Amino acid sequence: MDKPLIIAYYLPQYHPIPENDEWWGKGFTEWTNVAKAKPLFKGHYQPKIPADLGFYDLRVPEVREQQAELAREAGVDGFCYWHYWFGNGKELLERPFKEVVDSGKPDFPFCLGWANESWEAKIWNSDGVNSRKILIEQTYPEDTEMHFYSLLKAFKDYRYIRYEGKPVFLIYKPHQHPNISHFIRKWNELLQKENIGEKFYFVGVCEDATIDQTMCCGFDAVITMPFSRYEKAYMKHNYFYRVFSHYYRLFFKRPLLISYSEGMKYMWNPEIDAKEYVIPTLFPNWDHSPRSLTAASILVGSTPDEFEKHCERTLKGVLKKRNKIVILKSWNEWGEGNYMEPDLKYGKGYIQALAQAIKNIFQ
Helix, strand or coil: CCCCEEEEEECCCCCCCHHHHHHHCCCCCHHHHHHHCCCCCCCCCCCCCECCCCCCCCCCHHHHHHHHHHHHHHCCCEEEEEEEEEECCEEECCHHHHHHHHHCCCCCCEEEEECCCCEEEEEECCCCCEEEEEEECCCCCCCHHHHHHHCHHHHHCCCECEECCEEEEEECCHHHCCCHHHHHHHHHHHHHHCCCCCCCEEEEEECHHHHHHHHCCCCCEEEECHHHHHHHHHHHHCHHHHHHHHHHHHHHCCCEEEEHHHHHHHCCCCCCCCCCCEECEECCCCECHHHHHHHCEEEECCCHHHHHHHHHHHHHHHHCCCCCEEEECCCEEHHHCEECCCECCCECHHHHHHHHHHHHHHC
16 A cells, blocks of 8 residues: 655744744744743643744755655655745745755655735734734736746755646635736646646645636646645534623633544545545644734644554545645744644654554555
């Protein structure tokens, strides 16, 4: 049996940039929110503190090498670096990935995911209501060719992940692009012009309800949004949360708590994830409270053992499919409590859990 291609989302928000200095204060990175997080209820694991890699800076090449080694140990086949292109050449957080491309290190496969959304300042009040201010707007000028050529060196890199011979490229919010079909056609034409291949393997991230709509835009596959799926399913099957959760959170100023083991029952949907063009997701945990305080939704009860069960369930479902891609969300989203890297509580537990699940099924 062939092991699936496991690609992990990779967040580059671990080095200071002038824009974040201006918006949030000198030296701000994702670690700022992670380190100041506090427990919101009894048994709440916060703050989550990194172990082996510490509070790293992604400008340090040795850190990127260590991340790749840990990913190999877990059975991850490559990183999907989030890419921020706001239009007309404006990028943010591009330095780590560009250094990976320019240096040739680490020798570890990668692809790109375009996180095409505006950045907002969200300030949560004690009643869970937030106010929003646009920091930088996602725009869609006629810069499709400029965008492609800004990444040409990466697309030509031997490490760039291909599926069925096609370079993999994710688009986070395909329906926000006013002319996504044109974008896909144009990039495929440019790929042929540069003799890199016939077409990209375009993957769109979407809700379950918009899968068919997304595929009609010219995508090769879709990834559904796991948090949205399990939260909706859990609410549907739990009367208390469906009826009283809003008032409970409002009056008691508590985040929405969902059992990890219960939530994971909805992560593999045989009617959806078994489709060849749907890429399933592995999901180690979720805790958004470092960013959103009591307005957060939190999975409780996630452990390496529970994660291993979830991985086995998902990987068994992939066995029957021809499409062998699986997304791991995520490698290092510490501000969402959504990471694989070692922490002080579990060490390499989640890395070992994924590796064991792979071994149990494919060896």
